[in-house]
Amino acid sequence: MDTQSRREFISSTGKLTIMSGLGLGAASLEEETAQLRNKFIHHVFFWLKNPDSQEDKQKLIAGLQRLTKAKTIESAHIGVPAATNREVIERSYQVSWLLVFKNDADQEVYQSDPIHLKFIEECSMLWEKVVVYDSVQAK
The missing domain is CATH 3.30.70.100 (Alpha-Beta Plaits)
Structure with missing residues (x-):
């Protein structure tokens, strides 16, 4: 398993939290793209x-x-x-x-x-x- 620095972990989880709060997670993007199809x-x-x-x-x-x-x-x-x-x-x-x-x-x-x-x-x-x-x- 790769090790991740504390700073990298906080940065990546912070970005995911912000994206989720804005509705910008991967599933949301796929759903929104499908809705525009x-x-x-x-x-x-x-x-x-x-x-x-x-x-x-x-x-x-x-x-x-x-x-x-x-x-x-x-x-x-x-x-x-x-x-x-x-x-x-x-x-x-x-x-x-x-x-x-x-x-x-x-x-x-x-x-x-x-x-x-x-x-x-x-x-x-x-x-x-x-x-x-x-x-x-x-x-």
């Missing part, structure tokens, strides 16, 4: 007309929060750029909107959902640019 991922990035306006950012976030009530959305995440700063990281957007749909058909229904159309009507004046990345499971 064959889902339709819709990721939207917004650049505001007034990028320094906290008021405009909050209006957009509030609009997205109302939009989460659309029936075909399985999961949603509203984000802002993280503090990470590496050459490959795009941080010029102000808000991101990540959605998980059961399939492409549900995403299509979402596009014409009255809640989505109302969001566009109420919030489109806030952004100058929107970029959408849609993805499905690689085969």
Whole structure:
């Protein structure tokens, strides 16, 4: 049996404890990966007309929060750029909107959902640019 220093033992058990508390254990990752299998991922990035306006950012976030009530959305995440700063990281957007749909058909229904159309009507004046990345499971 390999011997492990006290420091290595404490470090490894501490990491496992933290990961378990966050739901990031190996079984959880496998379960979460399985839950995303064959889902339709819709990721939207917004650049505001007034990028320094906290008021405009909050209006957009509030609009997205109302939009989460659309029936075909399985999961949603509203984000802002993280503090990470590496050459490959795009941080010029102000808000991101990540959605998980059961399939492409549900995403299509979402596009014409009255809640989505109302969001566009109420919030489109806030952004100058929107970029959408849609993805499905690689085969």
